[in-house]
Amino acid sequence: MLYLYFVLLIGSVFLLIAGIIEQRRHYAALHTIPSRVLVNGIRGKSSITRLCAGALRGGDLVTVAKTTGTAARFIHPDATEEPVYRKFGIANVVEQIGIVRRAATYRPDALVIECMAVMPALQEVNQSKLIRSTIGVLCNVREDHLAEMGPTLNDVARSLCRSMPEDGICVTAEKERFHILQEEADARNCKLIYADPDTVTDEELRGFSWFTFKENVAIALVVADLLGVGREVALQGMYDAPPDPGVLSVEKYVAPDGKRLAFANVFAANDPESTLMNINQLLDLGAIRRPLNVVINCRPDRVERNGQMGEIIPDLKPDNVFVIGHPAKSAIDAIPADWRDRAVDLGGERRSADEFMPTLLGRMSDGSSLVAIGNIHGQGEELLEYLAELPADESEPEVAAGDAVAAAPHQPQRLDPYASYPTAYEERYQASQTQEIPVITIPAPAQAPQHYAEVPQQYPGNQQYAEAQQYAEAQQYGQAHGAGQAEVSAWFRTARPAAQSYGEDPFGRPTDDDGGGHPPRA
Known part of the structure; x- marks a missing residue:
């Protein structure tokens, strides 16, 4: 027995020395x-x-x-x-x-x-x-x-x-x-x-x-x-610099039945906010167009994320929602009832792309777009491999004569993918949220700083910025609860410093709200 303790001691000392050297x-x-x-x-x-x-x-x-x-x-x-x-x-x-x-x-x-x-x-x-x-x-x-x-x-x-x-x-x-x-x-x-x-x-x-x-x-x-x-x-x-393999991309293919489709790989943006921002940006820029179809790839170790992808379906307004991977139910049940009839369950972790892709492509119309969201691993990778083997669509997009004028700003001859970038996708996303967070415009300094690190006070985070943000959100909250402009201003000047907890209404009304809509406190 003493021998075993001696071996354990020698082994521990050896590992300690090896760790210090490493x-x-x-x-x-x-x-x-x-x-x-x-x-x-x-x-x-x-x-x-x-x-x-x-x-x-x-x-x-x-x-x-x-x-x-x-x-x-x-x-x-x-x-x-x-x-x-x-x-x-x-x-x-x-x-x-x-x-x-x-x-x-x-x-x-x-x-x-x-x-x-x-x-x-x-x-x-x-x-x-x-x-x-x-x-x-x-x-x-x-x-x-x-x-x-x-x-x-x-x-x-x-x-x-x-x-x-x-x-x-x-x-x-x-x-x-x-x-x-x-x-x-x-x-x-x-x-x-x-x-x-x-x-x-x-x-x-x-x-x-x-x-x-x-x-x-x-x-x-x-x-x-x-x-x-x-x-x-x-x-x-x-x-x-070479782009990342998961970078936002749009490819055009011709399906086996001759239908043309534009495919957007948005797997890399696997949280709901980034997914909405990416898809709405592509729509605003004309890189993809409606009719829009969405495919959600589910993973058993990302059940919460599967549900988040289902919840944003009303914001995307697709014609069809295809669900692949497992468990498909985790995404379908999260889709609001008014949109659930558009969901098509192609799930089953053992189904290959050759099994579910013909059904998916068969429900899509010619010239429509397909957007892949959720998680790339599993059947998402099989979907990408299947599409990569399809012939590329090199034809010019057709525009109906009556729609030529309306379509021109969104489908220019030479795609300018950043023409409307600064506000388009952000405004569209903000409008879709239950609680809109106002975007505060921070005035630029009169003269550009010599070095970023030398003037941190010119960037947000100081007291003035925090108070400006609080006042803007107080106005929004006041409108939602029937408070007038004068009441909001009076509260901000007098009662705001004393209102520290999220459990109280900032205008003195009792509430059991969890604070999600209240102005943040300094």
């Missing part, structure tokens, strides 16, 4: 990389990682990058890339150690790496132990992974903040919950910088050969500026 080797590899950018958020992390890496390459910085999205990739300094090998196909945050060690062999100026942790504790470990970023990116806060980081969006915001670097810099394009991010940044002595999407012009966005968002480009430009890369060369580097 940690020292990892920290030594980190110290050879002067600038480390950790990209976190809910949507768009992979695209932002590629944009940041491209911008830094444009400034002649030796840059290594690694994405974790639809298809994990290791991106070399010359922009070539290769898949990240995972034993048994299982992702684990420990793989970041190998990525850092491999990146260090290039002696790079910068490493841009996507955060692959979901659990809040692992996000903190990913930052404090594995990456130790000098610049953090927190792109946005959306309704996803609520079971791990929720249950509210404010909780999600605070969970994501665990990846902020202490005594470092964090860049964000999140506006609605900027005040929460600012609180968390102050607690970590981290300088929070707002990347204003309005600083990116439509002309600059047209330089991309693939769909992206102004928020993503603005973040990459701020990161490039912090590392001394000029705007023009940074943009050119982003234009030359």
